[in-house]
Amino acid sequence: MIPVKYLKRNSGYEINGLWYPRVTSICKIIAKPGIEKWLANQGSFYAMQKKRKKITGWGTLVHEVVEKILLGRMPQIDSDICPSIDAFLEWMKKHKIDVFGIEKRVTSKKHSYSGTLDVLGEIDGKVGILDLKTSSSIWDDHFIQTAAYLEAYNEKFSKKAETYWILRIDQYQECSICGAKKREKSGEPVIKEGKKRCNHKWKKVKGVCELKEASNIKRDLDTFLTAKKLWELSNRSWLSKVRNYPNKLKYQTS
Numbered sequence: 001m002i003p004v005k006y007l008k009r010n011s012g013y014e015i016n017g018l019w020y021p022r023v024t025s026i027c028k029i030i031a032k033p034g035i036e037k038w039l040a041n042q043g044s045f046y047a048m049q050k051k052r053k054k055i056t057g058w059g060t061l062v063h064e065v066v067e068k069i070l071l072g073r074m075p076q077i078d079s080d081i082c083p084s085i086d087a088f089l090e091w092m093k094k095h096k097i098d099v100f101g102i103e104k105r106v107t108s109k110k111h112s113y114s115g116t117l118d119v120l121g122e123i124d125g126k127v128g129i130l131d132l133k134t135s136s137s138i139w140d141d142h143f144i145q146t147a148a149y150l151e152a153y154n155e156k157f158s159k160k161a162e163t164y165w166i167l168r169i170d171q172y173q174e175c176s177i178c179g180a181k182k183r184e185k186s187g188e189p190v191i192k193e194g195k196k197r198c199n200h201k202w203k204k205v206k207g208v209c210e211l212k213e214a215s216n217i218k219r220d221l222d223t224f225l226t227a228k229k230l231w232e233l234s235n236r237s238w239l240s241k242v243r244n245y246p247n248k249l250k251y252q253t254s
């Protein structure tokens with residue numbers, strides 16, 4: 001059995017003597033479209049882990065560079081992420097952006113969870129929370145996660161944030177014959193769409209930067225809180241041993 005101490009550290013934060021589960025850990029309970037197929041296609045568990053680590057590393061690098069740029073610095077840019085960063089810089093030129101903070105820890109005492117938001121700021125006159133993603137598209141769970149940050153942020157601060165956005169930064173190569181898209185974030189190429197039998201001819205790498213704003217904040221938060229209940233239920237055996245979890249009594253059934 002995995003020690004409770006390890007599970008606590010892995011899925012939450014200790015804040016002023018209390019333990020709060022992390023937003024990203026809770027959101028893992030939500031099924032990701034396509035992930036099972038992807039996992040099944042990776043050969044072995046080891047190969048999958050290795051690839052996933054590389055993709056995560058690529059995303060982390062983009063995150064770091066983008067956050068530095070948002071803080072007004074111009075860091076060294078690795079050639080691997082250049083098209084993505086160029087697309088982001090182009091996007092920045094077209095919008096009025098004021099950054100108030102990055103990597104900010106927020107905690108909801110009301111709902112007992114904690115998390116770290118990417119960017120707090122004002123975009124084109126609206127104050128909100130920006131979450132950076134480097135995935136090949138924007139999924140519903142990205143909004144659910146960010147809704148949780150908004151709720152926690154607004155619980156504590158009097159100057160409220162009114163919205164949230166997902167900023168997706170990505171890059172790919174398109175086949176000029178069949179339109180397939182190739183991404184090489186993990187070292188090995190991942191090809192999607194297009195035709196299988198095509199003798200692909202790849203165009204040069206294209207960067208993408210797209211912003212999507214929340215469309216239904218209440219629904220996203222409700223979904224998060226439901227996911228949290230489900231997460232508590234499926235982790236109840238060890239959660240019941242976490243003495244400093246403030247939500248302890250609420251999820252325990254008789």
Ligand SMILES: [Zn+2]
Pocket residue numbers: 175176177178179180194195198199200201
């Ligand atoms: Zn092709």
